[in-house]
Amino acid sequence: MKVSPSTYYRYKKRRAAMGDRGLKNTVLREDVRLLRLSTDECKRVLEIIKLDTEKGAKRIAEEYNKDADKPRRLTDRMVYAELRRLKLNTKELRADYLRRFGPDQPRLAWQGADSTDGKNGDGS
Secondary structure (H helix, E strand, C coil): CCCCHHHHHHHHHHHHHHCHHHHHCHHHHCCCCCCCCCHHHHHHHHHHHHHCCCCCHHHHHHHHHHHCCHHHCCCHHHHHHHHHHCCCCCHHHHHHHHHHHCCCCCCCHHHCCCCCCCCCCCCC
16 A cells, blocks of 8 residues: 555554445545634633643643533644644743733734834834
8 A cells, every 4th residue: 555654544443443334435534623713712722721821732622621512522633723823832832922911811813912012113
């Protein structure tokens, strides 16, 4: 087989779960998942980050899923993709985010940068 190792093991897992039918049917092979979080989900993730910036995507997803019902659960991949999109995918970036915006107001990266960064327009 001329496929990458990750594809091979994905096919192997699918064949073990569904048999030959899982490899033949292209509809069954589609792994369609929603990767973007809703605004409410994103706000909740940011609240979790405010409580502890040391948590990574996996622990953020675990914390989120404690309160979420079954269809609204997040995977660690979904959380990590959202953290990357918001440019909050490292502990340092999350800590810097809290320093800039403070723990009181949740601001998303797409809502604009903080204009009061201590620099005046006259260069001082």
